[in-house]
Amino acid sequence: MTAHAASVTRTDALAILDPDQTDLLRELDGVFAGWGRTAGAREILPPPVYPVEDLAKFDVYTNFPHLALVAAPLELAGGPAEPSDGRFAPDGLREARLGLPHATCFGAYLFYEDVELDQDTLVTLVNRCFRNEDHYVPLRRLASFQMREIVALGSYDHTQRLLAEFTERIIAFGAALGVALERVAASDPFFENDGARALLSRLSPVKYEFQAGDLAIASVNTHRNFFGERCRIRLAGEDGYAYTSCVAFGLERWLAVLLDAHGSAPQALAAVRDAATRLP
Numbered sequence: 001m002t003a004h005a006a007s008v009t010r011t012d013a014l015a016i017l018d019p020d021q022t023d024l025l026r027e028l029d030g031v032f033a034g035w036g037r038t039a040g041a042r043e044i045l046p047p048p049v050y051p052v053e054d055l056a057k058f059d060v061y062t063n064f065p066h067l068a069l070v071a072a073p074l075e076l077a078g079g080p081a082e083p084s085d086g087r088f089a090p091d092g093l094r095e096a097r098l099g100l101p102h103a104t105c106f107g108a109y110l111f112y113e114d115v116e117l118d119q120d121t122l123v124t125l126v127n128r129c130f131r132n133e134d135h136y137v138p139l140r141r142l143a144s145f146q147m148r149e150i151v152a153l154g155s156y157d158h159t160q161r162l163l164a165e166f167t168e169r170i171i172a173f174g175a176a177l178g179v180a181l182e183r184v185a186a187s188d189p190f191f192e193n194d195g196a197r198a199l200l201s202r203l204s205p206v207k208y209e210f211q212a213g214d215l216a217i218a219s220v221n222t223h224r225n226f227f228g229e230r231c232r233i234r235l236a237g238e239d240g241y242a243y244t245s246c247v248a249f250g251l252e253r254w255l256a257v258l259l260d261a262h263g264s265a266p267q268a269l270a271a272v273r274d275a276a277t278r279l280p
Contacts, residue, residue: 012136012137012138013133013136013142013143013144014142014143014144015138015139015142015145015252017255018265020264020265020266020269021255021259021265023265023269024255024258024265024268024269024272025146025251025252025254025255027269027272027273028249028251028254028255028258028272029126029146029148029249029251031173031272031276032148032150032249033124033126033148034276035150035166035169036122036123036124036150037124039122039150039162039165040122041122041123041124041150041151042122042123042124043123043124043125044107044108044111044123044124044125045125046104046106046107046108046110046111046125046127047107048100048101048127048128049071049098049099049100049101050098050099050101050106050107050110051097051098051099052070052096052097052098052099054099054106054110055099055101055106056099057230057231058106058109058227058230060099060101060102064102066132066134067102067131067132067133068099068100068102068132069099069100069102069130069131069132069143070096070098070099070100071096071098071099071100072093072094072095072096072097072098073093073094074088074092074093074094075091075092075093075094100130101127101129101130102129102130102131103129103147103149103248104125104126104127104129104147104148104149104248105125105149105151105227105244105246105248107125107127108123108125108149108151108153108244108246109151109153109227109228109230109231109233109244110231111123112153112231112233113231113232113233114231114232114233115233115234116233116234116235116236117153117154117233117234117235117236117242118236119154119235119236120152120153120154120155120158120235121152121153121154122150122151122152122153122162123150123151123153124148124149124150124151125148125149125151126146126147126148126149126251127146127147128144128145128146129144129145129146129147130143130144131143131145138256139252139253139255139256139259140215140252140253140256142252145250145251145252145253146250146251146252147248147249147250147251148248148249148251149246149247149248149249150162150166150246150247151244151245151246152243152244152245152246153228153233153235153242153243153244154235154242154243155235155238155242155243156224156243158243159222159223159243159244159245160222160245162245162247163220163221163222163245163247166220166247167183167208167220169279170210170218170220170247171183171210172279173275173276173279174210174212176274176275176278176279177258177261177271177272177275178261178262178271179212179257179258179261180212181210181211181212181217181218182210182211183208183209183210184208184209184210184211184216185207185208186207186208186209186216186219187207206221206222206223206224207219207220207221207222208220208221212257213257215253215256215257216250216253217249217250217253217254217257218247218248218249218250218254219247219248220245220246220247220248221245221246221247221248222243222244222245223243223244223245223246224243224244225240225241225242225243225244226244227244228240228241228242228243228244229241255268258271258272
């Protein structure tokens with residue numbers, strides 16, 4: 001971790017969910033994945049880590065260096081490696097060639113790398129995400145958490161239809177659960193070091209978060225052709241690179257908000273099931 005990182009303990013940065021909490025998280029993920037399938041998305045299953053060179057294509061280590069975590073094998077030339085004071089020293093590690101992603105959608109763009117899409121495409125995927133934060137809050141701000149995403153690839157209109165549809169779904173779902181959500185424009189660091197895209201981002205926000213109080217539990221994001229260009233994804237019959245957008249749900253954050261709203265995981269689970277059946 002970098003020098004600014006908070007101490008990682010299992011009680012704040014890393015959560016082991018109990019059986020009731022696990023049932024609730026799985027139910028939530030099933031609802032969000034079901035929305036994706038209803039919209040026409042097929043599911044893909046990404047790995048929890050990627051080669052550093054793949055994540056570097058997305059400027060992860062330029063735009064998000066403070067969040068980045070990497071993995072390295074132990075240096076065994078001097079014999080068995082042993083941690084000291086809860087950590088391995090830098091000289092006990094070999095080259096770090098694997099990166100831990102801080103967002104789920106990277107897997108979708110890498111899956112379609114160098115592909116010409118026959119038509120506008122939707123996929124859904126869930127993955128472990130990892131963030132080197134300066135502080136942690138149980139369930140609300142974790143070093144490792146799960147994020148479900150629905151990703152659109154293809155024409156610009158296709159990517160915007162996804163965001164419009166899911167904006168309505170997210171707000172309606174929150175209301176049905178008794179959770180007031182505020183849609184808030186947010187900055188997207190993917191564009192901070194790209195002059196043209198950064199200007200467009202300032203003129204027209206590319207990211208909206210849905211906040212319960214001060215906690216963002218979902219977002220809708222338009223990337224224009226940033227990821228299409230970086231992964232050379234094209235749409236048949238169209239010039240240039242494919243556009244992309246995504247809808248993201250932080251599952252543990254939803255869990256935290258629903259536990260606050262309903263008092264217990266079983267009560268929150270009943271509310272989720274009721275809300276899911278009442279919404280179109």
